[in-house]
Amino acid sequence: MNNYDAIVIGAGHNGLTNAAYLAKAGLNVIVVEKNDYVGGAAVSRELHEGWTYSNCSYVCSMMRQALHRDLNLSRHGLILVPYLGNVNYGDDGRALISYNDEETAYLELKRHSPVDADAMYRFQADLTRYAQFIRKTLLRTPPDPASFKPRDVQELLFLAREFRKLGKREMYEYIRFFTMSAADFLDDYFEDDLIKASMATSGIIGTALGVYSPGTSYVLLHHVMGDVDGNIGAWGLARGGMGAISRALAGAVQEHGGEIRTNAGVRQVLVKNGEAIGVALETGEEIQARIVVSNLDARRTFTKIVDKNDIPEEIYERARNFKIRGSSGKVNIALSGLPKFTGIPDNPYINRGGINFTGSLETLERAYDCWKRGRWSDDPFIESVIPSAWDPTVAPPGKHWMSNFIQYCPPRLADGPWTPEKRDQFGRTVIDKIERYSPGFKDMVVHMEVRTPHEIEQEVGLTEGNIFQGELTIDQLLFNRPFPGYAQYRMPIRNMYMCGSSTHPGGGVSSACGANAAREILLDLKRPNTVPRDDFYDE
Amino acid sequence: MSTCDPYAGERLKESPFHPRQEVLNRRDAWGAWNGYKFAEYYYDAEYEYFCIRNTCATYDITPMQKYFISGADAEEMLNRMITRDISGMPTNRVTYVVWCTDEGRLIDDGTIFKLSDDKYMLTCGSSCIAWLEMSAFGFDYLDIRDVSDDIAALSLQGPTSCAVLKNMGIQGIEELKPFGITEHDFDGGKLWISRTGFTGDLGYELWIGPELALALWDALYAAGMNFGIHPYGETATNMARLEAGFIMPGMEFNESLKTVNYRHDQTPFELNLGWLVDFRKPHFNGRSALLREKQQGPEYTLTRLDIDGNKPAEGAFLYNSRRCNRNIGYVTSAMWSPAVKANIALAMIKTKHLGGEIWADINYQKELRHYSKAARCRISDTPFWKPSRARATPPPDY
Numbered sequence: 001m002n003n004y005d006a007i008v009i010g011a012g013h014n015g016l017t018n019a020a021y022l023a024k025a026g027l028n029v030i031v032v033e034k035n036d037y038v039g040g041a042a043v044s045r046e047l048h049e050g051w052t053y054s055n056c057s058y059v060c061s062m063m064r065q066a067l068h069r070d071l072n073l074s075r076h077g078l079i080l081v082p083y084l085g086n087v088n089y090g091d092d093g094r095a096l097i098s099y100n101d102e103e104t105a106y107l108e109l110k111r112h113s114p115v116d117a118d119a120m121y122r123f124q125a126d127l128t129r130y131a132q133f134i135r136k137t138l139l140r141t142p143p144d145p146a147s148f149k150p151r152d153v154q155e156l157l158f159l160a161r162e163f164r165k166l167g168k169r170e171m172y173e174y175i176r177f178f179t180m181s182a183a184d185f186l187d188d189y190f191e192d193d194l195i196k197a198s199m200a201t202s203g204i205i206g207t208a209l210g211v212y213s214p215g216t217s218y219v220l221l222h223h224v225m226g227d228v229d230g231n232i233g234a235w236g237l238a239r240g241g242m243g244a245i246s247r248a249l250a251g252a253v254q255e256h257g258g259e260i261r262t263n264a265g266v267r268q269v270l271v272k273n274g275e276a277i278g279v280a281l282e283t284g285e286e287i288q289a290r291i292v293v294s295n296l297d298a299r300r301t302f303t304k305i306v307d308k309n310d311i312p313e314e315i316y317e318r319a320r321n322f323k324i325r326g327s328s329g330k331v332n333i334a335l336s337g338l339p340k341f342t343g344i345p346d347n348p349y350i351n352r353g354g355i356n357f358t359g360s361l362e363t364l365e366r367a368y369d370c371w372k373r374g375r376w377s378d379d380p381f382i383e384s385v386i387p388s389a390w391d392p393t394v395a396p397p398g399k400h401w402m403s404n405f406i407q408y409c410p411p412r413l414a415d416g417p418w419t420p421e422k423r424d425q426f427g428r429t430v431i432d433k434i435e436r437y438s439p440g441f442k443d444m445v446v447h448m449e450v451r452t453p454h455e456i457e458q459e460v461g462l463t464e465g466n467i468f469q470g471e472l473t474i475d476q477l478l479f480n481r482p483f484p485g486y487a488q489y490r491m492p493i494r495n496m497y498m499c500g501s502s503t504h505p506g507g508g509v510s511s512a513c514g515a516n517a518a519r520e521i522l523l524d525l526k527r528p529n530t531v532p533r534d535d536f537y538d539e
Numbered sequence: 540m541s542t543c544d545p546y547a548g549e550r551l552k553e554s555p556f557h558p559r560q561e562v563l564n565r566r567d568a569w570g571a572w573n574g575y576k577f578a579e580y581y582y583d584a585e586y587e588y589f590c591i592r593n594t595c596a597t598y599d600i601t602p603m604q605k606y607f608i609s610g611a612d613a614e615e616m617l618n619r620m621i622t623r624d625i626s627g628m629p630t631n632r633v634t635y636v637v638w639c640t641d642e643g644r645l646i647d648d649g650t651i652f653k654l655s656d657d658k659y660m661l662t663c664g665s666s667c668i669a670w671l672e673m674s675a676f677g678f679d680y681l682d683i684r685d686v687s688d689d690i691a692a693l694s695l696q697g698p699t700s701c702a703v704l705k706n707m708g709i710q711g712i713e714e715l716k717p718f719g720i721t722e723h724d725f726d727g728g729k730l731w732i733s734r735t736g737f738t739g740d741l742g743y744e745l746w747i748g749p750e751l752a753l754a755l756w757d758a759l760y761a762a763g764m765n766f767g768i769h770p771y772g773e774t775a776t777n778m779a780r781l782e783a784g785f786i787m788p789g790m791e792f793n794e795s796l797k798t799v800n801y802r803h804d805q806t807p808f809e810l811n812l813g814w815l816v817d818f819r820k821p822h823f824n825g826r827s828a829l830l831r832e833k834q835q836g837p838e839y840t841l842t843r844l845d846i847d848g849n850k851p852a853e854g855a856f857l858y859n860s861r862r863c864n865r866n867i868g869y870v871t872s873a874m875w876s877p878a879v880k881a882n883i884a885l886a887m888i889k890t891k892h893l894g895g896e897i898w899a900d901i902n903y904q905k906e907l908r909h910y911s912k913a914a915r916c917r918i919s920d921t922p923f924w925k926p927s928r929a930r931a932t933p934p935p936d937y
């Protein structure tokens with residue numbers, strides 16, 4: 001019975017979300033996945049016996065609570081645990097600690113700069129205001145500004161109305177904010193370099209830009225607009241690793257009668273008379289369906305699995321030039337014990353949450369310089385988390401696993417292709433740096449998985465290893481994502497849609513792209529909408 | 540010296556676990572329970588709540604009232620006092636009970652531990668020695684002893700709790716079934732462990748002489764170091780018990796003996812605890828009133844609600860339509876549940892309105908301005924939090 005209402009290509013979290021909502025609406029849905037496991041970049045993998053790595057994405061904050069609740073993901077085993085502790089190490093030997101408790105947080109900032117401690121209130125208020133506005137757009141389809149369809153006009157009016165609510169001065173500031181660099185934006189508030197650098201790191205994560213590059217202030221916002229249980233800016237861990245999110249979503253797909261097939265990579269989207277009619281798998285098997293939804297990134301979708309002759313030349317060109325540059329690597333480490341870090345209080349609320357090896361604005365920019373020259377940073381920015389200190393399910397008792405996100409690491413090296421030797425050398429750069437802050441660290445390493453953008457592209461399927469399925473710069477945001485004129489999840493081939501992070505609202509484990517695409521598909525099929533509205537309209 | 544302290548009589552007692560808990564209470568967040576100094580939370584209430592759901596955590600239940608009721612008449616006396624029938628109860632089992640006035644109004648709830656054929660322990664939230672003495676009327680072979688200060692007790696709750704006890708060397712703990720009790724030698728004394736708790740999760744309660752309390756604490760925390768053990772206080776308890784759907788005095792019910800206004804107390808049927816009332820046994824306190832109540836149906840019924848939106852419906856009135864004209868009840872406890880990802884509440888709703896629409900008029904504040912909104916409520920037939928590990932024997936390690 002090879003006939004389905006919908007085929008979703010790629011069982012990443014957005015593909016699964018999309019399938020869950022289509023299945024919930026009564027469609028006969030199949031998700032096809034090239035790997036032998038589901039989850040895409042939200043996975044938990046036992047790569048060393050006893051240790052379960054979230055070997056791509058590793059923390060969660062963007063997951064739309066309304067979707068989590070609506071799809072009963074808790075009942076499918078998902079629990080998101082907020083973690084405490086966030087330390088930023090400076091090159092000058094200082095450590096800046098973030099606390100949840102307001103009084104303690106203030107005192108800690110004051111220790112570094114009394115002026116900045118006060119400025120933080122203004123900064124947080126402004127950022128929260130910006131976040132509130134953008135959060136309202138997450139579970140909505142971006143309007144087409146060139147269209148006069150009532151729905152687009154209505155949606156534009158909605159945005160205009162919400163924007164006006166900010167107030168006059170804040171409107172000017174917001175527009176300015178969107179095009180600024182993270183460093184310039186932070187200069188408006190703070191004087192202390194480590195405080196600025198610590199926050200600027202949110203502006204570069206997953207992005208092939210530096211802290212001084214225009215546009216990085218939005219990326220900063222993108223990383224702080226999530227929440228855990230309404231605490232905006234908080235981050236959490238999925239119990240059991242990020243794969244718990246995918247497993248719960250897969251559970252929701254199956255609960256509603258959807259089907260998931262692994263080891264089923266798609267070779268080509270089948271098109272007849274300008275309409276998608278199914279897919280051909282790498283095995284040669286063909287699956288027919290009324291609609292085809294791609295959860296792959298825009299570049300991969302239109303240059304790899306769609307025949308160039310089935311799409312307008314312009315789309316092919318746009319896909320080829322889609323900005324999806326890999327900039328980060330990942331080093332997952334199994335440890336024989338809990339590492340100790342220098343210069344911070346040795347208490348369990350601090351020394352095992354996020355440990356960021358930040359340096360300074362200068363160091364961050366120099367790290368970017370390496371990327372531009374086709375080298376990995378010799379003194380990289382590292383964002384580390386030790387999930388096993390919070391989650392009893394991911395490492396044996398007393399042992400730990402440490403997730404390290406490294407920026408920068410280029411998808412292509414100036415001195416020739418990536419080799420296993422170069423990859424390992426990159427890994428050594430990382431543990432050498434950690435060792436500086438945690439003497440004895442190297443001796444605790446039991447197993448290590450090093451992933452450069454090259455591995456991430458090969459294994460996960462993200463072009464150039466870009467974690468967002470396309471950079472989050474204003475030319476590729478909202479109604480420009482993935483391409484101007486194609487932001488409403490419909491693609492130039494009829495009955496073909498996109499639902500991945502290449503679409504609005506972009507990267508992060510939010511499930512929003514997949515849900516938004518499902519809403520548009522159901523609209524076209526004249527089916528009742530199953531996607532809930534967002535839950536945060538009162539904040 | 541206490542004689543020099545003019546406030547000696549006003550100071551709160553300290554639990555035998557206090558020396559350890561005092562060090563861990565980094566925020567000096569203390570309250571009081573039954574005369575004991577008692578932690579509201581230790582470092583971060585939400586984190587402690589997540590320890591209950593994610594790792595394991597301890598809660599000092601020493602301030603709970605504990606009574607030994609022993610003698611040949613003990614069973615009969617208890618059976619006359621409480622609404623449930625404990626005559627067939629095996630030794631080394633625990634059961635949840637309530638007791639009522641002659642009018643069938645709830646005095647308190649608690650647990651009965653059957654320690655041997657003629658020895659029971661009753662635990663409850665507030666002191667009830669006066670009621671016990673009154674209930675003992677006519678029984679000759681009976682001894683009631685308040686052992687509240689003679690037993691230190693610690694609740695260990697959460698998915699890794701069994702693994703921690705195993706790691707501590709408690710033999711066979713994984714075979715202990717829910718509501719079972721086992722006795723172990725500990726440091727020259729006796730340690731009782733019951734598989735009970737107030738969180739709806741896998742968990743145990745540990746009972747020991749006060750002189751061994753610190754040794755128990757140290758052994759438990761040494762064993763739990765790699766299993767995320769952490770103390771929790773009143774705030775996290777209240778979150779966990781609401782998810783589990785358990786009632787609290789002063790929230791869901793007003794203890795009858797302390798109630799001033801007519802029928803501002805509750806019956807077990809109103810609290811959805813009809814299953815605790817056993818009419819097959821002969822006379823017990825409140826029997827005829829409760830039989831009448833059962834036949835007529837309770838005026839109110841305690842109901843679990845899943846409420847639209849994310850604003851906790853604390854103190855909200857309930858209505859039968861979005862317009863909020865006709866009041867049909869009130870919310871008793873409400874919260875946003877981080878584990879379930881739902882806006883949950885317990886509410887007293889007029890029984891006859893249970894079949895219709897339910898709307899909560901939720902009031903909240905945003906930067907000093909007050910707002911109100913009507914939110915649709917749906918009745919949840921099952922507890923919000925009921926993981927399979929809570930009932931599994933042997934339970935999983937995490």
